[in-house]
Amino acid sequence: MVRSSGMLGEDGIHVDMNHLKTGEVNMAITFCDGVILGADSRTTTGAYIANRVTDKLTQVHDTIWCCRSGSAADTQAVADIVSYHLGLYGVMHEEGPTTQTAAGLFQELCYDNKDRLSAGMIIAGYDQRNGGNVYSIPLGGSLHKQPYAIGGSGSTYIYGYCDSYWKEGMSEEEGIGFVKGALREAIKWDGSSGGVIRLVVLTNKGAVRHLYLPDQGYKGPGKGA
Amino acid sequence: MFRNNYDNDAVTFSPQGRIFQVEYASEAVKQGSVVVGIASKTHTVLVALKRNAEELSSYQKKIIGIDEHFGLALAGLASDARVLSNFMKRQALASKMTYGRPIPIERIVERIGDRAQTSTQVYTKRPYGVGLLVAGVDETGPHLFEFQPSGMTQEMVACAIGARSQMARTYLERHLDKFADSSRDELIKHGLLALKESLSQDKELTVDNASLGVTGVAKDGKRKIETFKLYDGPEIGPLLEAALETSEAAPAAEGGESMEVDT
Amino acid sequence: MTSIGTGYDLQNSVFSPDGRNFQVEYAVKAVENGGTCIGIRCKNGIILATEKIITSKLLRPGANRRIATVDRNIGVVSAGLVPDGRHFVSRARDEASSWRSTYKAPIPVKALAGRLGSYVQAYTLYSSVRPFGITAIVGGWDTDAETKVDGQVGIGPAVGSGGKVDGAKKGGPGLYMIEPSGLYWGYYGAATGKGRQAAKAELEKLDLSSGTLELEAGVMEAARIIYVAHEDSKDKDFELEMSWVSSVDGPTKGRHEQVPSSLLEEAERRAKKAMEGEDEETGSGEGEKMEE
Numbered sequence: 001m002v003r004s005s006g007m008l009g010e011d012g013i014h015v016d017m018n019h020l021k022t023g024e025v026n027m028a029i030t031f032c033d034g035v036i037l038g039a040d041s042r043t044t045t046g047a048y049i050a051n052r053v054t055d056k057l058t059q060v061h062d063t064i065w066c067c068r069s070g071s072a073a074d075t076q077a078v079a080d081i082v083s084y085h086l087g088l089y090g091v092m093h094e095e096g097p098t099t100q101t102a103a104g105l106f107q108e109l110c111y112d113n114k115d116r117l118s119a120g121m122i123i124a125g126y127d128q129r130n131g132g133n134v135y136s137i138p139l140g141g142s143l144h145k146q147p148y149a150i151g152g153s154g155s156t157y158i159y160g161y162c163d164s165y166w167k168e169g170m171s172e173e174e175g176i177g178f179v180k181g182a183l184r185e186a187i188k189w190d191g192s193s194g195g196v197i198r199l200v201v202l203t204n205k206g207a208v209r210h211l212y213l214p215d216q217g218y219k220g221p222g223k224g225a
Numbered sequence: 226m227f228r229n230n231y232d233n234d235a236v237t238f239s240p241q242g243r244i245f246q247v248e249y250a251s252e253a254v255k256q257g258s259v260v261v262g263i264a265s266k267t268h269t270v271l272v273a274l275k276r277n278a279e280e281l282s283s284y285q286k287k288i289i290g291i292d293e294h295f296g297l298a299l300a301g302l303a304s305d306a307r308v309l310s311n312f313m314k315r316q317a318l319a320s321k322m323t324y325g326r327p328i329p330i331e332r333i334v335e336r337i338g339d340r341a342q343t344s345t346q347v348y349t350k351r352p353y354g355v356g357l358l359v360a361g362v363d364e365t366g367p368h369l370f371e372f373q374p375s376g377m378t379q380e381m382v383a384c385a386i387g388a389r390s391q392m393a394r395t396y397l398e399r400h401l402d403k404f405a406d407s408s409r410d411e412l413i414k415h416g417l418l419a420l421k422e423s424l425s426q427d428k429e430l431t432v433d434n435a436s437l438g439v440t441g442v443a444k445d446g447k448r449k450i451e452t453f454k455l456y457d458g459p460e461i462g463p464l465l466e467a468a469l470e471t472s473e474a475a476p477a478a479e480g481g482e483s484m485e486v487d488t
Numbered sequence: 489m490t491s492i493g494t495g496y497d498l499q500n501s502v503f504s505p506d507g508r509n510f511q512v513e514y515a516v517k518a519v520e521n522g523g524t525c526i527g528i529r530c531k532n533g534i535i536l537a538t539e540k541i542i543t544s545k546l547l548r549p550g551a552n553r554r555i556a557t558v559d560r561n562i563g564v565v566s567a568g569l570v571p572d573g574r575h576f577v578s579r580a581r582d583e584a585s586s587w588r589s590t591y592k593a594p595i596p597v598k599a600l601a602g603r604l605g606s607y608v609q610a611y612t613l614y615s616s617v618r619p620f621g622i623t624a625i626v627g628g629w630d631t632d633a634e635t636k637v638d639g640q641v642g643i644g645p646a647v648g649s650g651g652k653v654d655g656a657k658k659g660g661p662g663l664y665m666i667e668p669s670g671l672y673w674g675y676y677g678a679a680t681g682k683g684r685q686a687a688k689a690e691l692e693k694l695d696l697s698s699g700t701l702e703l704e705a706g707v708m709e710a711a712r713i714i715y716v717a718h719e720d721s722k723d724k725d726f727e728l729e730m731s732w733v734s735s736v737d738g739p740t741k742g743r744h745e746q747v748p749s750s751l752l753e754e755a756e757r758r759a760k761k762a763m764e765g766e767d768e769e770t771g772s773g774e775g776e777k778m779e780e
Contacts, residue, residue: 095657132650235697236500240514
């Protein structure tokens with residue numbers, strides 16, 4: 001979720017872009033066929049919801065995506081740079097980049113510029129050789145390979161939920177249920193999380209988007225929406 | 226010697242794949258006075274013949290200590306050697322600071338080799354006109370390396386470069402199998418005798434024109450290093466005496482053999 | 489040489505009227521006088537071998553290695569101007585380490601060959617430099633095992649990553665040869681240097697493209713081929729130097745290493761024996777001729 005914490009500048013008009021934070025809830029998990037990424041859709045400037053249907057899942061290569069949290073400007077810039085490198089890698093080499101390649105690039109950028117960035121990233125991707133993988137890069141720029149990762153301000157409220165309900169090697173249906181359930185809890189308790197739930201499922205078949213609306217009790221419209 | 230179209234610079238290959246400028250630089254080494262190096266299992270020694278421009282002038286420095294554990298002997302353009310030895314001193318010091326141990330001899334020799342190679346591949350530079358013998362001791366024992374203007378570096382058991390060095394090499398080859406187990410004193414003797422072979426007939430080794438450097442594994446303690454010791458001037462006197470005495474006292478066999486070589 | 493006297497061969501980067509860069513061709517001449525180097529791509533690894541001519545009795549035996557390690561899993565050997573070879577190796581190491589710092593993983597052999605090809609090619613473009621006087625063989629094994637990103641913490645799910653496709657392409661041996669022009673190809677068996685013709689002829693007999701030759705058998709063949717290729721310069725002594733890289737579950741555990749001395753000696757012993765056998769055959773052949 002993009003909200004402004006520093007908010008308005010001295011003139012009372014201009015927003016300090018450095019303080020536009022994506023403080024929301026997002027997560028990525030591994031499951032039996034690949035990975036699933038999920039996020040809420042709320043962007044706020046103070047109390048105002050600037051965008052209630054934001055897309056916070058960012059594609060950096062065919063089946064390598066990321067969830068961004070922290071400064072919107074910083075995380076977008078970092079994702080753009082990685083996207084460029086992966087694109088180049090893809091055309092320069094026969095074999096496309098792996099999730100590891102992407103994670104390595106993200107980490108290099110986040111660590112080297114740690115003093116100037118406010119960026120927490122979750123990288124999730126699928127490739128035939130390594131299957132689905134999830135990496136988390138928290139604020140300092142360290143790199144963690146995890147079965148699943150949660151991030152954003154809303155994640156505070158779902159550590160317990162995830163810990164109790166997490167299972168390794170879930171089916172797609174179970175995985176979607178887990179992610180959706182966790183995000184619903186975060187949206188319920190976190191003031192800066194809300195709106196729709198967006199998912200991306202990454203498998204051998206490619207990337208498939210899902211959308212779940214609050215007015216349909218987060219049940220639909222579902223796949224491909 | 227005749228000029229050809231391919232010898233103007235170091236960035237032109239001849240049709241045979243030769244680089245004449247580099248070969249000419251090697252000729253500069255042969256103009257320098259002879260230097261000899263030998264390595265045993267415990268020590269390395271460098272011996273050099275110094276030249277003076279005229280009777281009253283001083284003798285050119287031929288052996289340079291670089292760090293506590295190694296030094297070099299040069300043949301060819303002394304000013305090029307100074308550039309390289311300054312570089313080596315800096316590198317040795319930097320390595321000691323970073324890694325807290327004396328730089329391995331092979332490593333430092335590779336560095337100057339790489340540097341020299343660059344000057345054979347870029348138009349704006351010229352090859353170094355100097356050959357070096359680098360001798361020292363490190364954690365893996367004593368080492369002797371030869372460095373050429375082409376950037377070629379090779380580890381040797383014994384080596385001689387410079388004017389008339391072929392005679393010294395012949396001596397070294399003939400005594401090759403004795404070096405490994407030689408003591409410090411024996412190694413020095415072999416070095417001086419090899420050097421003597423390369424003298425022109427009207428010359429002999431004196432305290433003025435001979436120079437010698439030794440380093441090795443110290444007897445006491447593990448990994449202890451005997452600091453590179455340069456014998457120059459009066460200090461070399463006793464060493465010369467000891468070496469030349471034995472050679473004269475030694476059976477005529479050696480003298481006889483070297484005469485054969487001369488023919 | 490038709491080029492001599494026309495003036496188009498005096499400077500690098502200059503085309504002759506028929507589209508040739510003579511300086512590059514002359515650089516190849518420097519390679520053709522160098523000690524023979526070969527590389528063999530086996531089923532489960534690669535082998536590099538070189539004939540090191542002993543130019544002086546005073547050289548320290550066993551020292552002065554010509555095969556260099558560039559990254560943990562990649563080796564390089566080159567024929568031609570030895571200092572140029574060292575420059576090449578130093579660049580290869582820089583490339584491998586720059587790849588590692590960008591991607592946090594070892595460079596694939598193919599990518600390394602590509603980068604080095606570009607580097608060597610750049611030395612044909614300017615009159616201020618000369619081409620490399622070497623042909624280099626780059627060989628290595630791209631790991632087929634699950635590898636961590638350098639510096640990563642954690643292992644992901646204990647059950648392993650889901651959705652992997654069986655038989656998806658994973659690592660394997662890579663062998664490339666880079667010429668002074670910057671041109672490079674992938675090889676099953678590569679040979680360069682003075683004895684390349686004889687070595688190529690022997691390599692072709694091995695049916696390497698079937699990918700069935702075992703690494704240990706390859707070591708024996710490599711030693712024999714170097715000995716065969718040395719026949720033409722029999723009067724000169726030489727040292728055989730060999731290195732290998734196997735898969736992660738092979739003898740070198742995916743690393744580039746010198747072939748152990750026991751195996752090297754065994755290979756040399758067999759190579760010498762094979763040569764003696766050949767000598768006898770040729771000896772009798774001459775006898776027959778004389779009878780005629």
